[in-house]
Each structure stands twice: as C-alpha cells, then as structure tokens.
Amino acid sequence: MSDRILVVDDEEQIRRALRRALVARGYDVEVAVDGEDALSAFGTFAPDVVVLDLNMPGIDGIEVTHRLRSWSSVPILVLSVREDEADKVRALDLGADDYLTKPFGVPELLARIRALLRRSEPSPAHTRFAVGDVLIDLTDRTVRRGGAAMHLTKTEWSLLDALARNPGKLLTHGWLLHAVWGEGYGEDVEVLRVFISQLRRKVEPDPAHPSLIITEAGVGYRWAQAPAG
Amino acid sequence: MSDRILVVDDEEQIRRALRRALVARGYDVEVAVDGEDALSAFGTFAPDVVVLDLNMPGIDGIEVTHRLRSWSSVPILVLSVREDEADKVRALDLGADDYLTKPFGVPELLARIRALLRRSEPSPAHTRFAVGDVLIDLTDRTVRRGGAAMHLTKTEWSLLDALARNPGKLLTHGWLLHAVWGEGYGEDVEVLRVFISQLRRKVEPDPAHPSLIITEAGVGYRWAQAPAG
DNA sequence: GGGCAGCGTTCGGATTCCGTATGGGGGACC
DNA sequence: GGTCCCCCATACGGAATCCGAACGCTGCCC
Numbered sequence: 351m352s353d354r355i356l357v358v359d360d361e362e363q364i365r366r367a368l369r370r371a372l373v374a375r376g377y378d379v380e381v382a383v384d385g386e387d388a389l390s391a392f393g394t395f396a397p398d399v400v401v402l403d404l405n406m407p408g409i410d411g412i413e414v415t416h417r418l419r420s421w422s423s424v425p426i427l428v429l430s431v432r433e434d435e436a437d438k439v440r441a442l443d444l445g446a447d448d449y450l451t452k453p454f455g456v457p458e459l460l461a462r463i464r465a466l467l468r469r470s471e472p473s474p475a476h477t478r479f480a481v482g483d484v485l486i487d488l489t490d491r492t493v494r495r496g497g498a499a500m501h502l503t504k505t506e507w508s509l510l511d512a513l514a515r516n517p518g519k520l521l522t523h524g525w526l527l528h529a530v531w532g533e534g535y536g537e538d539v540e541v542l543r544v545f546i547s548q549l550r551r552k553v554e555p556d557p558a559h560p561s562l563i564i565t566e567a568g569v570g571y572r573w574a575q576a577p578a579g
Numbered sequence: 580m581s582d583r584i585l586v587v588d589d590e591e592q593i594r595r596a597l598r599r600a601l602v603a604r605g606y607d608v609e610v611a612v613d614g615e616d617a618l619s620a621f622g623t624f625a626p627d628v629v630v631l632d633l634n635m636p637g638i639d640g641i642e643v644t645h646r647l648r649s650w651s652s653v654p655i656l657v658l659s660v661r662e663d664e665a666d667k668v669r670a671l672d673l674g675a676d677d678y679l680t681k682p683f684g685v686p687e688l689l690a691r692i693r694a695l696l697r698r699s700e701p702s703p704a705h706t707r708f709a710v711g712d713v714l715i716d717l718t719d720r721t722v723r724r725g726g727a728a729m730h731l732t733k734t735e736w737s738l739l740d741a742l743a744r745n746p747g748k749l750l751t752h753g754w755l756l757h758a759v760w761g762e763g764y765g766e767d768v769e770v771l772r773v774f775i776s777q778l779r780r781k782v783e784p785d786p787a788h789p790s791l792i793i794t795e796a797g798v799g800y801r802w803a804q805a806p807a808g
Numbered sequence: 809g810g811g812c813a814g815c816g817t818t819c820g821g822a823t824t825c826c827g828t829a830t831g832g833g834g835g836a837c838c
Numbered sequence: 839g840g841t842c843c844c845c846c847a848t849a850c851g852g853a854a855t856c857c858g859a860a861c862g863c864t865g866c867c868c
Binding site: 419420421422423424470476477478488489490491492499501503504507515529532 | 796
Binding site for chain 2: 825828
C-alpha cells in the first residue's frame with residue numbers, strides 16, 4: 351500500500367515535474383490546479399500528505415491551509431517563493447507543518463515528505479521521549495537525565511509540552527508565544543529565546559549543539575525527536 | 580477480550596470517524612452524543628478508557644470529568660481546541676489523564692490510548708515506602724520514624740494518600756484540593772500549603788529539606804519516592 | 809570589510825509564590 | 839461545661855520565578 355500525495359500548484363510545469371518525481375519514487379499522486387480543486391480532491395483522494403503552493407489565483411494556499419486545518423490534521427508541506435516570506439509564516443501559523451522555498455531540489459522535497467510520513471506513523475506512545483540519557487514523560491510531567499530528576503518551571507514545561515506534542519512540525523514564534531503565554535504576548539521573540547535557551551540547558555544532551563530543539567532562523571523552532579517507547 | 584472505549588463528542592462527523600478508526604483497531608467502542616448520554620453510557624458499558632470532548636452543549640466535558648472522577652478512576656483522554664487552554668487545565672486538575680488538541684491525527688489518538696491502557700494495567704499496589712528512618716504503610720495507615728509511631732490526622736492522611744498513590748506524577752494544586760477537600764474548595768492554595776507543611780514535619784526525614792514531597796512552584800506538588808517493599 | 813539582522817546567553821530587579829508560626833473557632837468526648 | 843484536638847484563616851520573611859535589557863556571536867548583503 352503506497353502513500354498518497356496530493357500536489358497543488360497552478361503551474362503546469364511544476365505539477366508535471368513533481369508528479370513524475372513522486373510517481374517514480376512509488377507514491378500514489380493526485381494533482382490539483384487551484385484551491386477549489388484541491389479541496390474537492392482532498393475529499394475523494396484522502397491523501398497522506400499535501401504539497402501545497404501558496405501563490406495561486408482564487409482560493410490561495412493560505413486559505414486552503416486554513417480550511418483543511420479546521421477538520422483535518424493531514425501533514426501539509428507548503429511551497430513558496432523567497433519573496434513571500436510573510437505568507438510562509440502565515441501558513442505555518444495556521445497549521446502547515448513545514449515549508450520549502452522555490453526553487454528547490456527534488457531530493458530535498460522527497461526527504462521532507464518522508465519526514466512528514468514518518469511522523470504520522472503509529473508509534474508506541476506519543477507521551478514519552480528518550481534521547482541520549484534524557485527521558486521525558488508528558489503525562490507525569492517528568493524529565494530525567496541519567497536517572498536524576500530535572501526540575502522544570504511552569505513556563506519551561508509549558509514550552510516543552512507545546513514543542514513535544516508536535517514532533518517534527520515547524521512551530522512559528524507567534525504560535526509558540528500564543529501556546530505558552532496566551533494572548534497579548536504578540537511577537538515578543540526575546541522572551542521566547544530566553545526560555546528556549548533555559549530549556550535546552552535542562553533537556554538537551556549537549557546544549558551547545560541542540561539536537562532536540564532545532565531553530566529555524568526567522569521562523570520558529572522544531573522538536574526534532576520522534577516519540578519512543 | 581478487547582479493551583472498551585467510550586467516545587463522547589457532540590459532532591456527528593467526529594463520532595463516526597473515531598468509531599471507525601477504533602473499531603478497525605480491534606477496540607470495543609460505544610459512543611455518546613453529550614454529557615448526560617456519556618454518564619449513563621458509562622454505567623452500562625464500563626469502558627477502560629473515555630475519550631471526551633470538552634466543548635459540548637448541556638453537561639460539558641469539564642462537568643463529566645468532575646462527576647466521573649467522584650467515583651471512578653477510569654483513564655480520561657480529553658479533546659480540546661487550542662483556544663480553550665483554560666478548560667484543558669481545569670479538566671486536568673479535575674483528574675483527566677491526558678489531552679489532545681483538535682485537529683489531531685488518528686495515529687496519535689491511538690498511541691495515546693495505548694499509553695493510557697498500559698498505564699492503567701494492574702499496578703503492583705505498592706503501598707509501602709521507606710526513606711531514611713521513616714516507614715510509611717498506606718494500607719495499615721501507619722507511619723513510623725525510628726520505630727516510634729507517628730499520629731496523622733484524617734486530612735493529613737488523605738493528603739499523604741493522594742500524593743503517594745501517584746508516585747512521580749506532578750499533581751496540581753487544583754487536583755490535590757479536589758482529591759482531599761472535595762468540591763467547593765476551589766483554588767484555596769493556602770490551606771494546602773499549611774497541610775503540606777504539617778505533613779512534611781511528620782513524614783520527611785529532614786523537613787527543612789524535603790526529599791519526599793517536592794514542590795513545583797506555581798503548579799503543585801510531587802511525591803518523589805518510588806514505592807519499596 | 810562594514811553594517812545589519814537574528815540568535816544565544818547572562819544578569820539581576822520586580823514580582824509572585826512558598827513555608828511556617830500563630831491563634832480563633834468548632835466539634836467530640838468526658 | 840470543660841478540655842482536647844483538629845481545621846483552616848491570616849501574616850510575614852524568604853525563596854523561586856519571570857522577563858526586560860545588554861552583550862557577543864554568526865552569517866548575509868551591500
């Protein structure tokens with residue numbers, strides 16, 4: 351049973367290239383030429399991943415992301431051009447999972463799709479993580495490193511929780527600020543940086559070279575680890 | 580014998596999707612459309628896990644959690660939307676075990692249900708603790724330090740019991756207040772502090788430097804010791 | 809090479825939160 | 839009615855936490 355991928359782009363050339371590359375790779379591919387087309391194709395095709403161009407006439411990628419997210423958690427990989435940085439962030443805020451900037455290489459696209467598929471595979475339990483000698487339990491709210499219990503403050507835990515419950519997903523500054531500090535903390539990225547730093551010190555096997563909390567410059571952060579036993 | 584799951588949600592679409600996914604996975608599933616329905620279904624169906632939407636008309640998820648917890652310890656998995664952060668926290672305070680934010684993926688739901696089932700497997704019923712020269716037995720309701728029996732009042736016992744039966748787990752102020760004082764004591768953390776202090780004096784090897792009852796500032800307390808003997 | 813933008817880290821004052829002493833009030837029991 | 843015990847409201851010194859500000863670093867663009 352091969353994985354199903356819905357490709358949404360208004361440029362004929364790109365649709366053809368992506369379809370060819372993905373089919374060659376063994377995926378089951380459907381294409382849509384605009385937003386409306388995408389939404390109806392989504393219903394009948396039930397894809398495992400959506401590759402979505404942002405810049406389209408009519409219902410654009412932002413709007414498609416918004417509508418899909420109101421009832422589906424299908425992984426969404428967003429395509430944008432370098433000039434549309436703001437749109438990219440907006441799509442991620444609305445729940446897109448990752449992005450690629452045009453032009454991009456096919457190997458990179460494939461790698462990102464694999465990552466998204468891997469993330470949605472059933473795993474033993476999305477409630478515990480193990481990395482090096484660090485062990486995290488989301489239900490007990492415990493973090494141990496090498497057996498010793500680490501103490502996380504309320505805010506640190508809230509941040510860790512927000513990250514770890516969305517493994518692999520790129521979370522924007524704005525999204526994290528809202529998730530941890532609630533309304534009214536707008537775009538105060540400084541505070542976020544301070545707590546990311548503190549959290550890394552307590553949770554990363556090697557805080558100087560983060561392997562768990564990955565920074566995505568100009569956009570946000572990403573929890574890199576898949577849950578484990 | 581398959582595990583029994585009660586799904587409570589007022590949206591027809593979600594009920595159907597969850598039922599299908601869970602039945603396909605081999606679970607025995609019953610659905611309820613609102614709070615009242617859920618409470619009566621709980622009595623006849625006796626589920627091993629409850630999946631409970633928070634936002635419902637009439638008796639909502641918070642209230643259902645509250646009522647279930649007054650006489651059952653069935654694992655409760657709460658579903659909420661990201662905007663209802665406060666409701667989520669309240670449900671956890673009242674005894675819900677985990678939460679998922681809508682929209683979520685089916686694999687993630689399955690993983691969390693498995694985690695809850697695993698967690699509720701027959702616990703060793705360990706009810707004895709030894710730390711330093713202090714010996715605690717929850718079944719006999721005795722505490723000895725260096726051979727001498729200590730006397731605990733009713734409330735102190737209740738608090739000790741609530742803590743020690745959840746070793747390692749962070750228990751919020753709200754949860755503890757509800758567990759020990761029942762309804763109506765809302766968020767009166769002051770009382771809790773007084774009794775924690777008294778309990779420490781009787782139970783901690785060195786009350787000035789707690790090793791058993793760990794305080795989590797702004798959140799709650801945690802019983803740090805694993806059961807022994 | 810200089811300027812700039814984004815990032816990580818440290819420091820410390822303001823604020824919130826905590827532990828504990830104290831005592832009033834009420835119920836149980838004699 | 840008296841005594842004892844327990845609950846819990848209050849007060850206050852001290853500890854923990856938050857988060858704004860400052861600084862140095864890196865990579866990028868002109």
